[in-house]
Amino acid sequence: MIRRTAAAFVLALSLGSVAALPAIAQQAPATAEAGSAATHVSLPAPDGRTIDVSVWQAADEQGVILFGHGWGSDPAAYHHIIDYWVAHGFTVVAPMHTDSMLHPQRAEQTTQTIFITRIVDLAVVRGYVKASHPGKPLIAAGHSFGSLNALMEAGALTVAGPQSDADVKVVVALSSPGVIPNVVNAQTFASVTTPILMVTGDADLVPGFVTDARDHRAPFDNSPAGGKMLLTFAGGDHSLIGNADAADFDLIATTTTDFMRAHALGDTAAQARLDALTAPEGVTVERR
Template identity: 45%
Template sequence: MKAASAYAARTWPGKPVVASGHSFGTLTALCLGGALPNLGNFRDPTIKAVMGFSSPGRIPGLIGPDAYASDALPVMIVTGDQDTVPGLVADWHDHFLPVQSSPAGNKFGVAYEGASHELIGHPDDPKFASAISVSSTFLRAYGLGDRAAKAKLIGDKGTTGASWIKR
Protein backbone atom coordinates (compact mmCIF):
# COMPACT_ATOMS: atom_id res chain seq x y z
CA MET A 1 0.00 0.00 0.00
CA LYS A 2 2.87 2.40 0.73
CA ALA A 3 4.25 1.69 -2.74
CA ALA A 4 0.83 2.39 -4.28
CA SER A 5 0.38 5.65 -2.37
CA ALA A 6 3.94 6.74 -3.22
CA TYR A 7 3.23 6.01 -6.89
CA ALA A 8 0.00 8.02 -6.76
CA ALA A 9 1.70 10.96 -5.03
CA ARG A 10 4.58 10.90 -7.52
CA THR A 11 2.38 10.46 -10.61
CA TRP A 12 -0.15 13.12 -9.64
CA PRO A 13 1.83 15.61 -7.55
CA GLY A 14 -0.29 17.95 -5.50
CA LYS A 15 -3.36 15.73 -5.73
CA PRO A 16 -4.83 14.28 -2.51
CA VAL A 17 -4.25 10.62 -1.69
CA VAL A 18 -6.93 8.75 0.25
CA ALA A 19 -6.34 5.21 1.48
CA SER A 20 -9.28 2.87 1.07
CA GLY A 21 -10.06 -0.80 1.44
CA HIS A 22 -12.52 -3.53 2.31
CA SER A 23 -12.19 -5.74 5.39
CA PHE A 24 -8.47 -6.35 5.95
CA GLY A 25 -7.84 -3.79 3.18
CA THR A 26 -9.49 -1.28 5.50
CA LEU A 27 -7.03 -2.28 8.23
CA THR A 28 -4.16 -1.65 5.81
CA ALA A 29 -5.62 1.75 4.90
CA LEU A 30 -6.03 2.59 8.60
CA CYS A 31 -2.39 1.63 9.19
CA LEU A 32 -1.36 4.14 6.53
CA GLY A 33 -3.30 6.66 8.61
CA GLY A 34 -1.35 5.75 11.76
CA ALA A 35 -3.04 2.67 13.20
CA LEU A 36 -1.26 -0.20 14.97
CA PRO A 37 1.76 1.85 16.08
CA ASN A 38 2.68 -0.95 18.49
CA LEU A 39 3.56 -3.10 15.46
CA GLY A 40 5.52 -0.47 13.54
CA ASN A 41 5.36 2.92 11.91
CA PHE A 42 3.08 2.39 8.93
CA ARG A 43 1.94 6.04 8.70
CA ASP A 44 2.17 7.43 5.21
CA PRO A 45 2.26 11.25 5.24
CA THR A 46 0.82 11.43 1.71
CA ILE A 47 -2.48 9.98 2.97
CA LYS A 48 -5.08 12.67 3.73
CA ALA A 49 -8.03 10.47 4.83
CA VAL A 50 -9.12 6.84 5.19
CA MET A 51 -12.26 5.36 3.62
CA GLY A 52 -13.09 1.82 4.68
CA PHE A 53 -15.75 -0.78 4.10
CA SER A 54 -16.20 -3.35 6.86
CA SER A 55 -13.09 -2.94 8.99
CA PRO A 56 -11.93 -6.17 10.67
CA GLY A 57 -13.17 -5.22 14.15
CA ARG A 58 -11.38 -6.56 17.22
CA ILE A 59 -8.81 -9.31 16.77
CA PRO A 60 -7.10 -10.49 19.98
CA GLY A 61 -3.34 -9.97 19.78
CA LEU A 62 -3.63 -7.67 16.75
CA ILE A 63 -6.46 -5.14 17.12
CA GLY A 64 -7.04 -4.12 20.71
CA PRO A 65 -8.59 -1.09 22.35
CA ASP A 66 -5.62 1.20 21.54
CA ALA A 67 -5.04 0.03 17.94
CA TYR A 68 -6.32 3.31 16.48
CA ALA A 69 -5.25 5.74 19.23
CA SER A 70 -2.77 7.47 16.90
CA ASP A 71 -4.96 7.48 13.76
CA ALA A 72 -5.83 11.19 13.66
CA LEU A 73 -6.88 11.46 10.01
CA PRO A 74 -10.50 11.76 8.86
CA VAL A 75 -12.04 8.27 8.72
CA MET A 76 -15.27 6.86 7.34
CA ILE A 77 -16.31 3.25 7.88
CA VAL A 78 -19.30 1.82 5.98
CA THR A 79 -20.77 -1.46 7.20
CA GLY A 80 -24.05 -3.22 7.84
CA ASP A 81 -25.93 -4.62 10.81
CA GLN A 82 -25.55 -8.12 9.34
CA ASP A 83 -21.80 -7.69 8.81
CA THR A 84 -20.34 -10.56 10.76
CA VAL A 85 -17.42 -12.78 9.77
CA PRO A 86 -17.36 -16.27 11.35
CA GLY A 87 -14.29 -16.69 13.52
CA LEU A 88 -13.37 -12.98 13.31
CA VAL A 89 -16.26 -10.56 13.80
CA ALA A 90 -19.16 -11.83 15.89
CA ASP A 91 -20.63 -8.39 16.62
CA TRP A 92 -21.11 -6.00 13.71
CA HIS A 93 -20.64 -3.03 16.06
CA ASP A 94 -16.93 -3.92 16.23
CA HIS A 95 -16.50 -2.57 12.69
CA PHE A 96 -16.83 0.90 14.24
CA LEU A 97 -13.81 0.48 16.54
CA PRO A 98 -11.66 2.78 14.34
CA VAL A 99 -14.30 5.53 14.56
CA GLN A 100 -14.92 5.07 18.29
CA SER A 101 -11.35 4.70 19.53
CA SER A 102 -9.28 7.03 17.33
CA PRO A 103 -8.87 10.70 18.24
CA ALA A 104 -12.23 12.46 17.84
CA GLY A 105 -12.87 14.78 14.93
CA ASN A 106 -13.85 14.00 11.35
CA LYS A 107 -14.77 10.39 12.13
CA PHE A 108 -17.87 8.79 10.59
CA GLY A 109 -19.47 5.38 10.67
CA VAL A 110 -22.53 4.31 8.69
CA ALA A 111 -24.31 0.98 9.18
CA TYR A 112 -27.05 -0.11 6.78
CA GLU A 113 -29.94 -2.25 8.00
CA GLY A 114 -29.74 -5.73 6.53
CA ALA A 115 -26.35 -5.17 4.86
CA SER A 116 -23.67 -7.85 5.12
CA HIS A 117 -19.89 -7.94 4.81
CA GLU A 118 -20.18 -7.95 1.03
CA LEU A 119 -22.39 -4.83 0.64
CA ILE A 120 -19.80 -2.87 -1.32
CA GLY A 121 -19.34 -5.74 -3.78
CA HIS A 122 -23.00 -5.95 -4.76
CA PRO A 123 -24.22 -3.04 -6.89
CA ASP A 124 -27.62 -4.75 -7.11
CA ASP A 125 -28.14 -4.34 -3.34
CA PRO A 126 -30.62 -1.49 -2.77
CA LYS A 127 -28.29 -0.02 -0.10
CA PHE A 128 -25.29 0.07 -2.44
CA ALA A 129 -26.23 3.40 -4.07
CA SER A 130 -26.53 5.10 -0.68
CA ALA A 131 -23.19 3.64 0.45
CA ILE A 132 -21.55 5.00 -2.69
CA SER A 133 -23.22 8.38 -2.19
CA VAL A 134 -22.02 8.85 1.43
CA SER A 135 -18.57 7.54 0.48
CA SER A 136 -18.34 9.99 -2.40
CA THR A 137 -19.40 12.83 -0.12
CA PHE A 138 -16.66 11.85 2.35
CA LEU A 139 -14.07 11.71 -0.44
CA ARG A 140 -15.08 15.13 -1.77
CA ALA A 141 -15.04 16.56 1.76
CA TYR A 142 -11.73 15.19 3.01
CA GLY A 143 -9.91 14.26 -0.17
CA LEU A 144 -10.73 17.36 -2.19
CA GLY A 145 -11.42 19.82 0.63
CA ASP A 146 -14.97 20.50 -0.58
CA ARG A 147 -16.55 22.58 2.20
CA ALA A 148 -20.11 21.99 0.99
CA ALA A 149 -19.55 18.22 1.03
CA LYS A 150 -18.07 18.44 4.53
CA ALA A 151 -21.04 20.49 5.77
CA LYS A 152 -23.43 17.98 4.19
CA LEU A 153 -21.64 15.06 5.81
CA ILE A 154 -21.52 16.68 9.24
CA GLY A 155 -25.13 17.85 9.02
CA ASP A 156 -26.54 14.66 7.50
CA LYS A 157 -29.37 13.42 9.69
CA GLY A 158 -28.94 9.94 8.35
CA THR A 159 -30.26 7.88 5.52
CA THR A 160 -33.42 5.86 5.85
CA GLY A 161 -32.37 2.37 6.84
CA ALA A 162 -28.99 3.45 8.14
CA SER A 163 -27.53 4.49 11.47
CA TRP A 164 -24.62 6.91 11.89
CA ILE A 165 -21.80 7.51 14.33
CA LYS A 166 -20.10 10.89 14.10
CA ARG A 167 -17.15 11.96 16.27
Protein backbone atom coordinates in the same frame (compact mmCIF):
# COMPACT_ATOMS: atom_id res chain seq x y z
CA MET B 1 11.00 0.11 8.49
CA ILE B 2 9.59 -2.95 6.74
CA ARG B 3 12.65 -5.04 7.53
CA ARG B 4 12.79 -3.90 11.18
CA THR B 5 9.18 -4.80 11.90
CA ALA B 6 8.97 -8.01 9.90
CA ALA B 7 10.45 -10.28 12.56
CA ALA B 8 8.10 -9.07 15.28
CA PHE B 9 5.15 -9.28 12.92
CA VAL B 10 5.92 -12.86 11.90
CA LEU B 11 6.33 -13.84 15.55
CA ALA B 12 2.89 -12.52 16.46
CA LEU B 13 1.29 -14.14 13.44
CA SER B 14 2.94 -17.46 14.19
CA LEU B 15 1.15 -17.51 17.53
CA GLY B 16 -2.06 -18.20 15.62
CA SER B 17 -3.72 -14.90 16.47
CA VAL B 18 -4.91 -14.45 12.89
CA ALA B 19 -5.30 -18.05 11.81
CA ALA B 20 -8.96 -17.42 11.00
CA LEU B 21 -8.30 -14.47 8.69
CA PRO B 22 -8.72 -16.44 5.44
CA ALA B 23 -12.35 -16.95 6.46
CA ILE B 24 -12.94 -13.33 5.47
CA ALA B 25 -12.59 -14.36 1.84
CA GLN B 26 -15.73 -16.45 2.16
CA GLN B 27 -17.82 -13.29 2.12
CA ALA B 28 -15.66 -11.03 -0.04
CA PRO B 29 -17.27 -9.68 -3.22
CA ALA B 30 -16.99 -12.15 -6.06
CA THR B 31 -14.81 -11.20 -8.99
CA ALA B 32 -16.92 -9.60 -11.72
CA GLU B 33 -16.11 -8.94 -15.34
CA ALA B 34 -18.31 -5.87 -15.74
CA GLY B 35 -17.13 -2.32 -15.21
CA SER B 36 -14.67 -0.05 -16.93
CA ALA B 37 -11.33 -1.52 -17.91
CA ALA B 38 -8.27 -0.69 -15.86
CA THR B 39 -4.79 -0.18 -17.18
CA HIS B 40 -2.12 -2.30 -15.52
CA VAL B 41 1.24 -1.21 -14.18
CA SER B 42 3.93 -3.63 -13.02
CA LEU B 43 6.02 -2.37 -10.10
CA PRO B 44 9.10 -4.08 -8.65
CA ALA B 45 8.93 -4.99 -4.96
CA PRO B 46 12.08 -4.99 -2.81
CA ASP B 47 11.66 -8.74 -2.22
CA GLY B 48 11.95 -9.47 -5.94
CA ARG B 49 8.23 -9.84 -6.67
CA THR B 50 6.37 -7.92 -9.33
CA ILE B 51 3.29 -6.08 -8.08
CA ASP B 52 0.39 -5.94 -10.54
CA VAL B 53 -1.38 -2.61 -10.08
CA SER B 54 -4.75 -1.75 -11.61
CA VAL B 55 -5.25 1.92 -12.43
CA TRP B 56 -8.61 3.50 -13.22
CA GLN B 57 -7.79 7.00 -14.42
CA ALA B 58 -10.28 9.79 -13.78
CA ALA B 59 -10.78 12.14 -16.72
CA ASP B 60 -10.83 15.18 -14.42
CA GLU B 61 -8.54 13.95 -11.67
CA GLN B 62 -8.89 15.73 -8.36
CA GLY B 63 -7.46 13.11 -6.02
CA VAL B 64 -6.09 9.57 -5.97
CA ILE B 65 -7.52 6.63 -4.02
CA LEU B 66 -5.14 3.84 -3.04
CA PHE B 67 -7.51 0.88 -2.65
CA GLY B 68 -6.90 -2.42 -0.87
CA HIS B 69 -9.09 -5.41 -1.69
CA GLY B 70 -10.35 -7.89 0.88
CA TRP B 71 -8.55 -11.13 1.72
CA GLY B 72 -8.75 -13.49 -1.27
CA SER B 73 -10.49 -10.96 -3.51
CA ASP B 74 -9.05 -8.73 -6.25
CA PRO B 75 -9.39 -5.11 -7.41
CA ALA B 76 -11.84 -5.80 -10.25
CA ALA B 77 -14.35 -7.26 -7.79
CA TYR B 78 -15.07 -3.72 -6.62
CA HIS B 79 -15.76 -2.25 -10.07
CA HIS B 80 -19.15 -0.81 -9.08
CA ILE B 81 -17.87 1.57 -6.41
CA ILE B 82 -14.61 2.16 -8.28
CA ASP B 83 -16.47 3.24 -11.43
CA TYR B 84 -18.49 5.70 -9.36
CA TRP B 85 -15.44 7.25 -7.72
CA VAL B 86 -13.63 7.54 -11.05
CA ALA B 87 -16.64 9.22 -12.67
CA HIS B 88 -16.55 11.77 -9.86
CA GLY B 89 -12.92 12.79 -10.22
CA PHE B 90 -10.93 10.24 -8.23
CA THR B 91 -8.33 8.06 -9.89
CA VAL B 92 -8.22 4.61 -8.25
CA VAL B 93 -4.95 2.71 -7.92
CA ALA B 94 -5.21 -0.84 -6.55
CA PRO B 95 -2.52 -3.50 -6.17
CA MET B 96 -3.38 -7.19 -6.38
CA HIS B 97 -2.11 -8.63 -3.11
CA THR B 98 -0.62 -12.10 -2.81
CA ASP B 99 -3.68 -13.44 -0.97
CA SER B 100 -5.87 -12.88 -4.04
CA MET B 101 -7.20 -16.11 -5.47
CA LEU B 102 -6.14 -14.73 -8.86
CA HIS B 103 -2.54 -14.04 -7.85
CA PRO B 104 -0.12 -16.35 -9.69
CA GLN B 105 1.95 -16.87 -6.52
CA ARG B 106 -0.99 -17.44 -4.18
CA ALA B 107 -0.15 -21.11 -3.57
CA GLU B 108 3.33 -20.16 -2.38
CA GLN B 109 2.09 -17.83 0.35
CA THR B 110 1.43 -18.28 4.05
CA THR B 111 -0.64 -16.08 6.32
CA GLN B 112 2.59 -14.58 7.60
CA THR B 113 4.02 -13.71 4.18
CA ILE B 114 0.69 -12.33 3.01
CA PHE B 115 0.56 -9.85 5.89
CA ILE B 116 4.07 -8.65 5.17
CA THR B 117 3.67 -8.43 1.40
CA ARG B 118 0.52 -6.33 1.80
CA ILE B 119 2.51 -3.74 3.74
CA VAL B 120 5.28 -3.84 1.14
CA ASP B 121 2.81 -3.54 -1.74
CA LEU B 122 1.18 -0.44 -0.31
CA ALA B 123 4.49 1.28 0.45
CA VAL B 124 5.67 0.68 -3.12
CA VAL B 125 2.39 1.81 -4.66
CA ARG B 126 2.25 4.96 -2.53
CA GLY B 127 5.66 5.89 -3.90
CA TYR B 128 4.41 5.27 -7.43
CA VAL B 129 1.30 7.41 -6.87
CA LYS B 130 3.29 10.32 -5.48
CA ALA B 131 5.66 10.23 -8.44
CA SER B 132 3.01 9.79 -11.13
CA HIS B 133 0.29 12.02 -9.66
CA PRO B 134 2.28 14.82 -7.98
CA GLY B 135 0.34 17.25 -5.87
CA LYS B 136 -2.87 15.22 -5.85
CA PRO B 137 -4.47 14.44 -2.46
CA LEU B 138 -4.04 10.80 -1.42
CA ILE B 139 -6.94 8.81 0.02
CA ALA B 140 -6.51 5.35 1.57
CA ALA B 141 -9.51 3.06 1.13
CA GLY B 142 -10.21 -0.62 1.39
CA HIS B 143 -12.61 -3.44 2.09
CA SER B 144 -12.26 -5.84 5.02
CA PHE B 145 -8.56 -6.48 5.62
CA GLY B 146 -7.82 -3.85 3.01
CA SER B 147 -9.50 -1.31 5.26
CA LEU B 148 -7.18 -2.21 8.16
CA ASN B 149 -4.25 -1.62 5.82
CA ALA B 150 -5.77 1.77 4.96
CA LEU B 151 -6.12 2.62 8.65
CA MET B 152 -2.49 1.61 9.23
CA GLU B 153 -1.49 4.06 6.51
CA ALA B 154 -3.29 6.75 8.52
CA GLY B 155 -1.55 5.90 11.80
CA ALA B 156 -3.23 2.81 13.27
CA LEU B 157 -0.60 0.94 15.28
CA THR B 158 -0.56 -2.85 14.99
CA VAL B 159 2.10 -5.43 15.75
CA ALA B 160 3.67 -4.39 12.43
CA GLY B 161 4.73 -1.11 14.01
CA PRO B 162 4.25 2.37 12.55
CA GLN B 163 3.25 2.30 8.88
CA SER B 164 1.67 5.74 8.61
CA ASP B 165 2.09 8.18 5.77
CA ALA B 166 1.44 11.85 6.45
CA ASP B 167 0.31 12.32 2.86
CA VAL B 168 -2.82 10.21 3.47
CA LYS B 169 -5.59 12.77 3.94
CA VAL B 170 -8.68 10.56 4.31
CA VAL B 171 -9.58 6.94 5.07
CA VAL B 172 -12.64 5.14 3.69
CA ALA B 173 -13.03 1.82 5.52
CA LEU B 174 -15.59 -0.63 4.15
CA SER B 175 -16.37 -3.43 6.63
CA SER B 176 -13.16 -3.25 8.63
CA PRO B 177 -12.05 -6.63 10.04
CA GLY B 178 -12.68 -5.46 13.59
CA VAL B 179 -10.70 -6.75 16.55
CA ILE B 180 -7.81 -9.12 15.80
CA PRO B 181 -6.18 -10.62 18.93
CA ASN B 182 -2.47 -9.75 19.25
CA VAL B 183 -2.70 -7.52 16.17
CA VAL B 184 -5.41 -4.95 16.97
CA ASN B 185 -6.05 -3.78 20.53
CA ALA B 186 -7.77 -0.94 22.37
CA GLN B 187 -4.90 1.45 21.60
CA THR B 188 -4.48 0.58 17.92
CA PHE B 189 -6.60 3.48 16.68
CA ALA B 190 -5.80 5.97 19.45
CA SER B 191 -3.38 7.90 17.24
CA VAL B 192 -5.53 8.07 14.10
CA THR B 193 -6.45 11.73 13.76
CA THR B 194 -7.02 11.44 10.00
CA PRO B 195 -10.69 11.74 8.97
CA ILE B 196 -12.33 8.30 8.72
CA LEU B 197 -15.58 7.24 7.08
CA MET B 198 -16.60 3.72 8.03
CA VAL B 199 -19.33 1.64 6.37
CA THR B 200 -20.64 -1.55 7.95
CA GLY B 201 -23.86 -3.43 8.72
CA ASP B 202 -25.47 -4.99 11.76
CA ALA B 203 -25.11 -8.41 10.08
CA ASP B 204 -21.45 -7.86 9.20
CA LEU B 205 -20.28 -11.23 10.51
CA VAL B 206 -17.61 -13.69 9.37
CA PRO B 207 -18.11 -17.21 10.77
CA GLY B 208 -15.15 -18.23 12.90
CA PHE B 209 -13.68 -14.73 12.85
CA VAL B 210 -16.16 -11.93 13.56
CA THR B 211 -19.08 -13.09 15.71
CA ASP B 212 -20.17 -9.65 16.93
CA ALA B 213 -20.90 -7.04 14.27
CA ARG B 214 -20.11 -4.31 16.80
CA ASP B 215 -16.42 -5.23 16.52
CA HIS B 216 -16.36 -3.33 13.24
CA ARG B 217 -16.96 -0.11 15.19
CA ALA B 218 -13.53 -0.25 16.83
CA PRO B 219 -11.77 2.30 14.59
CA PHE B 220 -14.68 4.73 14.91
CA ASP B 221 -15.13 4.34 18.67
CA ASN B 222 -11.46 4.24 19.65
CA SER B 223 -9.91 6.94 17.48
CA PRO B 224 -9.82 10.62 18.53
CA ALA B 225 -13.04 12.53 17.88
CA GLY B 226 -13.13 14.90 14.95
CA GLY B 227 -13.76 14.06 11.31
CA LYS B 228 -15.10 10.58 12.04
CA MET B 229 -18.30 9.21 10.46
CA LEU B 230 -19.98 5.80 10.59
CA LEU B 231 -22.77 4.40 8.41
CA THR B 232 -24.41 1.20 9.68
CA PHE B 233 -26.93 -0.59 7.46
CA ALA B 234 -29.64 -2.84 8.88
CA GLY B 235 -29.08 -6.31 7.48
CA GLY B 236 -25.81 -5.29 5.85
CA ASP B 237 -23.31 -8.16 5.77
CA HIS B 238 -19.58 -8.38 5.06
CA SER B 239 -20.21 -8.13 1.31
CA LEU B 240 -22.39 -5.02 1.59
CA ILE B 241 -20.24 -3.06 -0.84
CA GLY B 242 -20.93 -5.71 -3.46
CA ASN B 243 -24.53 -6.72 -2.74
CA ALA B 244 -26.19 -3.50 -1.56
CA ASP B 245 -29.50 -2.64 -3.21
CA ALA B 246 -29.68 0.45 -5.40
CA ALA B 247 -30.71 2.84 -2.63
CA ASP B 248 -28.07 1.64 -0.19
CA PHE B 249 -25.35 1.66 -2.83
CA ASP B 250 -26.29 5.20 -3.84
CA LEU B 251 -25.99 6.33 -0.22
CA ILE B 252 -22.60 4.64 0.16
CA ALA B 253 -21.32 6.05 -3.12
CA THR B 254 -22.48 9.62 -2.60
CA THR B 255 -21.42 9.76 1.05
CA THR B 256 -17.95 8.33 0.45
CA THR B 257 -17.47 10.76 -2.43
CA ASP B 258 -18.64 13.76 -0.41
CA PHE B 259 -16.44 12.69 2.50
CA MET B 260 -13.37 12.52 0.27
CA ARG B 261 -14.21 15.82 -1.37
CA ALA B 262 -14.79 17.54 1.96
CA HIS B 263 -11.69 16.29 3.75
CA ALA B 264 -9.19 15.85 0.92
CA LEU B 265 -10.21 18.74 -1.32
CA GLY B 266 -11.68 21.20 1.18
CA ASP B 267 -15.01 21.21 -0.67
CA THR B 268 -17.37 23.19 1.55
CA ALA B 269 -20.47 22.19 -0.42
CA ALA B 270 -19.63 18.51 0.12
CA GLN B 271 -19.11 19.18 3.83
CA ALA B 272 -22.49 20.89 4.00
CA ARG B 273 -24.14 17.85 2.44
CA LEU B 274 -22.44 15.60 5.00
CA ASP B 275 -23.58 17.84 7.85
CA ALA B 276 -27.15 17.80 6.54
CA LEU B 277 -27.25 14.04 5.94
CA THR B 278 -30.02 12.35 7.90
CA ALA B 279 -30.37 8.63 8.36
CA PRO B 280 -32.86 7.03 5.98
CA GLU B 281 -34.89 4.08 7.20
CA GLY B 282 -32.65 1.13 7.95
CA VAL B 283 -29.46 3.17 8.23
CA THR B 284 -27.75 4.71 11.24
CA VAL B 285 -25.47 7.72 10.75
CA GLU B 286 -23.04 8.58 13.55
CA ARG B 287 -20.45 11.33 13.82
CA ARG B 288 -17.63 12.08 16.24
